[in-house]
Amino acid sequence: MSLNCEMTMDLIALYHDGLASASTKKAVAEHLKHCPQCRESYAQYRRIYRMPKSGSMHRPIQEGATEQEYRRLAARMRQKRLLAAAGFFAYVCGSLCLTAIMLLKSRRETETSFFDFQKNKFYL
Numbered sequence: 283m284s285l286n287c288e289m290t291m292d293l294i295a296l297y298h299d300g301l302a303s304a305s306t307k308k309a310v311a312e313h314l315k316h317c318p319q320c321r322e323s324y325a326q327y328r329r330i331y332r333m334p335k336s337g338s339m340h341r342p343i344q345e346g347a348t349e350q351e352y353r354r355l356a357a358r359m360r361q362k363r364l365l366a367a368a369g370f371f372a373y374v375c376g377s378l379c380l381t382a383i384m385l386l387k388s389r390r391e392t393e394t395s396f397f398d399f400q401k402n403k404f405y406l
């Protein structure tokens with residue numbers, strides 16, 4: 283598949299965001315290699331849209347990041363904090379439960395072992 287400049291520019295956004303199909307990517311890359319005009323346009327496009335590559339979650343924020351990107355990062359941080367809080371809560375609940383169980387168990391143990399004065403017998 284060979285592309286003309288117009289088609290390449292139509293596809294450049296998809297190509298840049300990694301959303302184009304393999305054959306389209308190849309065709310765009312091929313065209314960019316041979317067409318300085320489109321290469322320059324693509325460089326310009328990249329300067330304007332520094333969008334994250336799709337699929338990379340841990341990409342650091344770059345200079346000139348879009349507001350959407352900051353929002354996404356903020357949401358991710360919020361999520362992390364929430365997860366940490368949930369984890370801590372689960373830990374506290376778990377240890378409380380464990381303590382309660384152990385207390386109940388030890389209480390039952392002391393309750394079941396007693397001396398019966400009427401029968402004059404010691405129960406364990």
Ligand SMILES: [Zn+2]
Nearest residue numbers: 286287317320
């Ligand atoms: Zn071109």
